[in-house]
Amino acid sequence: MAQNKKIAIIGGGIAGLSAAYKFQEEISSRQLPIDCSVLEGSDWFGGKIRTDRFDGFVVERGPDSFISQKPWAIDLCKRLSIEDRLVGTKTENAKTFVYVGKKMQTLPEGLSLLVPTKFLPFATTSLFSWFGKIRMGMDLIIPKKANQDDESLASFVERRLGTEALKRMAEPMLAGIYASDPKKMSIKSTFPMFFETEQKYRSLILGMLAKKREMMSAPKRDSARPAYSMFMTLKSGLGEIVEAILKKSPDINFKSGIKVRSVGNENSNGKVKWKVVPEEGESLFFDSIIMAPPANISANLLDDCAPDLSDLLRKIPYASTAAVTLAYRKEGFSHPLKGFGFLAPKSEGYNISACTWTSSKYPGRSPDDFVLLRCYLGGALSEELTERDPETLANLVQEDLRSIMGITEKPVFCRVYVNKKANVQYLVGHQKLVESINEQVSQFPGLFLSGSAYTGIGIPDCIRNGNMAAQAALSYLFPESN
Numbered sequence: 001m002a003q004n005k006k007i008a009i010i011g012g013g014i015a016g017l018s019a020a021y022k023f024q025e026e027i028s029s030r031q032l033p034i035d036c037s038v039l040e041g042s043d044w045f046g047g048k049i050r051t052d053r054f055d056g057f058v059v060e061r062g063p064d065s066f067i068s069q070k071p072w073a074i075d076l077c078k079r080l081s082i083e084d085r086l087v088g089t090k091t092e093n094a095k096t097f098v099y100v101g102k103k104m105q106t107l108p109e110g111l112s113l114l115v116p117t118k119f120l121p122f123a124t125t126s127l128f129s130w131f132g133k134i135r136m137g138m139d140l141i142i143p144k145k146a147n148q149d150d151e152s153l154a155s156f157v158e159r160r161l162g163t164e165a166l167k168r169m170a171e172p173m174l175a176g177i178y179a180s181d182p183k184k185m186s187i188k189s190t191f192p193m194f195f196e197t198e199q200k201y202r203s204l205i206l207g208m209l210a211k212k213r214e215m216m217s218a219p220k221r222d223s224a225r226p227a228y229s230m231f232m233t234l235k236s237g238l239g240e241i242v243e244a245i246l247k248k249s250p251d252i253n254f255k256s257g258i259k260v261r262s263v264g265n266e267n268s269n270g271k272v273k274w275k276v277v278p279e280e281g282e283s284l285f286f287d288s289i290i291m292a293p294p295a296n297i298s299a300n301l302l303d304d305c306a307p308d309l310s311d312l313l314r315k316i317p318y319a320s321t322a323a324v325t326l327a328y329r330k331e332g333f334s335h336p337l338k339g340f341g342f343l344a345p346k347s348e349g350y351n352i353s354a355c356t357w358t359s360s361k362y363p364g365r366s367p368d369d370f371v372l373l374r375c376y377l378g379g380a381l382s383e384e385l386t387e388r389d390p391e392t393l394a395n396l397v398q399e400d401l402r403s404i405m406g407i408t409e410k411p412v413f414c415r416v417y418v419n420k421k422a423n424v425q426y427l428v429g430h431q432k433l434v435e436s437i438n439e440q441v442s443q444f445p446g447l448f449l450s451g452s453a454y455t456g457i458g459i460p461d462c463i464r465n466g467n468m469a470a471q472a473a474l475s476y477l478f479p480e481s482n
Contacts, residue, residue, distance in 0.1 A: 004033040005477045008276055008286040010260055010301065012040030013047025014459055015451045016292035017245045018076060018466030019473075024249040025079070032478060037253040037284075039260060039276065041293075045246060048422055049459070051239030052415070056367035058237045059325050061417040063459060064356065064374065065238070068228035070460035072467070073241075077234075080244040085236070088229030089340065089361050097342035098127055099350075099404055100168055104342060107169075114157060114170050114194075115139075115208045132164030137205075144202040150428050153190060154182035160204055172343030172353060178457065179321045179379030179423040189426035190457075235364055238459070263289060264305040265444060272445050288446040288473045292466065294318060294424065295453035306447075309440040315433055316453050318421040320386040321378040324397045325358070326411040330369050335405045337371060342404070350404065351385060351396045352377055370412065373401070378418075380425060390416035424453050448472050 009016045016038055023036045044050060048062030066073045077083050097104040105127040110118025116136060139160050157166045171182055178190060187195050201207030234240040246254060259279040266273045274289040291298040299313035341356040358365045358372040366372040375397045378386040394414045401407045434454050441447055450469035452462050
């Protein structure tokens, strides 16, 4: 009887967990002889996905939702049989504001990410000056870029839509997603759809209108299928996905608190074996390995056996961010919270880049007699803030909320969560860097990379990436069964 194939997944974030669940499905459905171990250095699984639940509150330490347009997170929930736990944003007061010139300005209806697709809401909004609106409208006549070289997101937006669009819309909208400097962000790696739209339609506005027409002429959605809002979460927070994977993967060996010192490979009788050396305990040997921690950690672990690959991985930078969640008693609260929250452009001079009115945006986040707010700080443009102590960050946030929203009440609680060097930065040229990394990886049979560092930052992309790494490992280990 053939021996089981031994697979190690280094890193128990959502990408590593997704790969593990893919192996579990193969073990269950096809009885593939797999011994899979997930080795996580911290005391918890899920990476940045961590949910605190107490006294009727649901508080996220990391991301609070995922986008539904990319199907892989919803698909995983279906595979885990927790689709009924999915919840979208509330339908009432579905507005997002931008705080500009000491006023809350509503993001105009018909805005497709950064591109206006409805004339009247765009023409009447006070978010942009008339000069800014005319400049954005010039996208209709500006020629497309002559070459297909990568460029920064700031360069792209300014070239197509102008400076106001960059400062008042692009910078604050993207601060919460990528925590990046738009002057360094790769348009091809962060928003490839914009690059492709310009190449195909010349104009972003014409391209987005064409895509809207395609969607309207497409077959109507089956009414039996649920409708999803743009942002989705789960009834008890995103931690439910992590908990479901752990619960429904009985054949996977999940090991937390295992700090790995190095990863290497050995050739034994013509077969490659991967050696994992933990900081404590004996070395472990595997037939294949998936590296799913941040790229800089993978670089450190692979230094001895793959120095050229490690050098490339170290070229992928990370930024630190902080999220501050505050709860207030609803009775007598000074702000109506009629919306989903607001963005604060850096040019306005505040410490926070955005604030989600969590209890107004998502159901079940707080008891009925409380309201919950979540503010964001840090990122590439103000990373120094994350070095401050929690008390200072809490005070800075409350000062900003007092100035912007007029909140003078004392919060019932204020929780500060700092994610140190946890937000990957896709800089100009990132695609070519990933191509070079993949060329190096191909020289090491049985080695696969996964995680947010390479081809997608959000939760759905990480899930897809984990699935792909698992499938590649299966093809390597069981070529006859594919």
